[in-house]
Amino acid sequence: MRVAIAGGGIIGCAIAYFLQSAGASVTLIERGEIGGEASGAAAGLLIPPAAAVAPGPFRDLCLASLDLYPGVIAAVQAESGIDAECLASGILVLAESPELVQPLRAHARRQDASGRPTDWVDGAALRLLEPALSRRVLGAAYSPDEKHVNPGLLTQAFARAAQRRGAELRVGGALTGFLGRGPQVRGVSTANGDVPADAVVLAAGPWTGALGARLGAGFRTPPMRGQMIAYRSAAIRHAVWGEDGYLVPKARGFLFAGATVEDVGFRKTATARGIAGLRRMAAGLVPALRHAEVASTWAGLRPGSPDGWPVIGRLPGRDNVYVATGHFRNGILLAPITGKLVSELVLEGRSDPLLAAFGPERFG
Template identity: 55%
Template sequence: MEEDAGVIVVGGGVIGCAIAYHLARCGVPVTVVERGELAGEASGAAAGMLAPLAEAHAPGPFLDLCLASLSLFPSLAAELEAVTGIGIGYERTGILRVALSAEDEDALRERYRWQKGTGLPLEWLGGDMARELEPALSPRVRCAVLSPDEGQVDPQRLTMALAGAARAHGAHLLLSTPVAGILRRGRRVLGVRLPSGLLRGGHVVVAAGPWTGRLLRGLGLYLATPPRRGQMLAYHARPVRHIVWGPDGYLVPKAGGVTYAGATVESVGFRRRTTALGLRRLARMARGLVPALGHAEVASAWAGLRPGSPDGLPIIGPVPGWEGLTVATGHFRNGILLAPITGRLVAQRICGEGTDLPLGPFSPARFLD
């Protein structure tokens, strides 16, 4: 195989598919190359929360990125369903952030002070008011902050819808196709090497999650994208209507009468498996927030490998000193939330347009000499 594939996106997770969708929607020829199946790694293991106020710890570029992406979901959900017929399960379920101790309450109150300036509606609730809203909450809940505009999607359906819409706009998808390396002439990227031969393209976007760093090493680039394992539980019970976020984890009510409990954060390399210790910790967290879950049947348990970065922020943008090479990785547990804005910004940059937000704070240049 030796042909011009246009822009080659390496990785068929939610980030890669979002980039492909935005490029194809603008008429750019694009090919997604995925070593396994769509949403086969972190995207398929995610809880699907859209929770910018949980992930950003202070005002700044990362919070701006999260809020901008959240604002894109209503129109994106409608667009994807119109093109593909796939509903992505977008819901403003709201998030209830709770405190169980005096220390938790102080931290929650401090976050509430600065988060009131984000433009999202927030309401401070005492413990009794929180239990009026969610009667299954533990009597230990001292107070809570209700954020009604945050919510969730179905991460697998979102990824499939992005891929389907990209294909409808002319994109090509190569699944079960590992990339053995990136082709170059000097510092000009020319395509990728596949088991079947060479696939040439004018631009390569590496959106391969924690495997991004491995691919770039073949070019002499050393970009750390360490895997962060996250274990999850699902219960055959749905005792809450809102997402409940506590000091040690969260509960996400899902369709079909189940509730997800997550998630661990572990640096264990590429070992994607659950552990008895990790699942015990999740079960303890779940019943600490909602005691009824201590008697609920466990439906399933799983783990995923989320892409980290040295400073905890995403790595998005062109690689300095190289022509035709962009990376989009390091989203950690925010890949679902940040997929729309990442796809949009990367497409704008490749097409030579001005970007809606500056990419400088997320540039790979901050890690590459």
């Protein structure tokens, strides 16, 4: 089966990898660079967010993706020759105020119940783990096994591995339209010519809503800006998550501080105000960062959705057009499960129960 995919972010590239591996003949169309948008701008944390603590479909999706990660990352790194800098730094979710101590202790117990080891640490034990943390931090839920990646490199690894398996990467020209009429699309037109296809997957991040609208889909995928700082600092060894942001120790002596969440349209610029807020947050958690060198600052546009949850499934009214977007703050974490399940949906027509809550038909 010939499949055209719009979008060379981590979602499009993961789908390309799984589809090509399962026997499809993939053409991936990226108007800019592979990983050139949110997927290259992210922190790369592979950590289910607070929203995933409560049992439910989102938690199930996050945990299923985490289960896939070790095998998938090993495979795409080996096949692509790209090291995605996966680091098992662990994470400390911090109680900065007394009201957070009890909920985080309870969170540590609940996480235990799900089989992901998490302990409550405070006092000397916490200072031993992270001596540079501010004295005002009262304690933390500590998950020693949590990991993060270099998301831009992982996106490239997915793309290169798919290419090595035979996928065609068409970079530098946008998908501009759809071929055919009625429920069956026959392919897509691009800035570099037509691409005939038996199925089309729209994975164009926050630009997906506009592409879907041309086929009559009515859901929005609003961009949610996130700003970030890279310090040159080895002040901490663990990722830390505070009330107003997070810090992540990365490879090659960098430490990321992020991130704002702003609904400001397609304006992908870091602002003086946003960066000042992140610097305050970072120095509040780790005072030594007040004097650390800022290596760079940037912003990316996360793909949102009307209800904040991913949008994954077949487009209503179309037999062979699929959508995979709306991953908001969790697209790096959710890339493997999205790639696998969209591949099964396109090739086998099988919609996994994990996707039941996330179909585009929920928007009418």
